[in-house]
Amino acid sequence: MARIKPQALLQQSKKKKAPRNISVPTIALYSVVTVVMVFFLFATYRHWSQRSIVQTEEGTSNFQVDDDFSDSKKSDVPRYAIFNTSKGLITVELYKEGSPEVVDEFIDACQKGHFKGMQFQRVVKHFVIQGGNSENQAVIEDWTSREKHYNQLEKRLKHEAFMLGTSTTKHEKEAFDIFITTAPIPDLNAKLNVFGRVIKGEDIVQEIEEVDTDEHYRPKSRIGIIEVTLKQSI
Template sequence: MRRTSAFYFGIVSIGVLLALALSSGGQQRSATSSARRAPGLYAIFETSMGRIVCRLFEQEAPKAVANFVGLAEGTKEHISPWTGRKIKKRFYDGLMFHRVIPNFIIQSGDPTATGRYTPGYTFEDEIRPNLKFDKPGRLAMANRGPNTNGSQFFITVAPAPHLNGKHTIFGEVVEGLDVARRIANVPRDATDKPIRPVLIQRVIIERVK
């Protein structure tokens, strides 16, 4: 009996040590990853298909960045599509990429996944001549025309020069472009919505000094 108890105690102890080691390793990897990034503000998208990290352009698009950060962290008020009431909550956590197009974009920011949701407000464009859709990985505001920005955004997975001057670019992908491309290539229906939902599990805002 004593040998059996000692055996089980040993197994439990090993399990605890392994769990601690894995946890520590994860924290170290996260810290190391952050340490490799240049100083600035970042949005980390933890998706059901992997991680995408974007550097946010605070200087070039301050309104778009402040809006995105406020919604992501739950400090900005918006309209609930279900009750019509103004609420504050972590807006992007749990949303799906409702529009995915290979060699073009992945789009999210709509709780209804229809592409028609607005948060109850709009704000003006911040078009900068030096920021163009000349390469993949641009993080930009989706809109319904000039100065109709709200909560929806997209990430390009290829150059898209026809979008120049029409959408506010407020960040760029610095890690995980391969993840964005895999999302863009999932099977989709006639409206470009993924057959099997691809979710934003959470968005983490992180400042690297």
């Protein structure tokens, strides 16, 4: 029996211990599994990312629609009233936020033509001018009595001149009256529902204030409102 040389034995031992080569099919299988896992993870990430974006856009869209709707409702309400008087134009900014019910009533009266041809019934210099069919004698008498004792009036006045208001009494049909102050009036809240302010035409108000009146503060010559125009912007 032939003896195996030591070198041959050593080589055979190395061949047995050496790892086997991985087959091509196994490599392909692992590659396919890896690609599938990567694709699945990417698809999942993309799905949730797009869903988050869509939800955000829908929320933003709803918010914008609500804002647009709110702005549309706000824009439907006139913000200004232009009084065309026999002396000239008086532009008033309406205080919808502060006196919503009174402004709505005033707008309704304008749309019905209530103020067309309305006369200024009383003009109290350095106090108010009044337009309307109702007498409101108590209001005028109270303020004119204060006028006679103007030096004793409280100095801390609550309102400025050129404010637009109407009497605090409940308005009967066809009885919406208006007052425009020509000086600061103490305790105005107790007498008037203020719902606007003259922003243009103060000189016209002062011109009306200077007309001659009788002992009851009624203008001796006819002076009044030709019409009132409502506007959303000026």
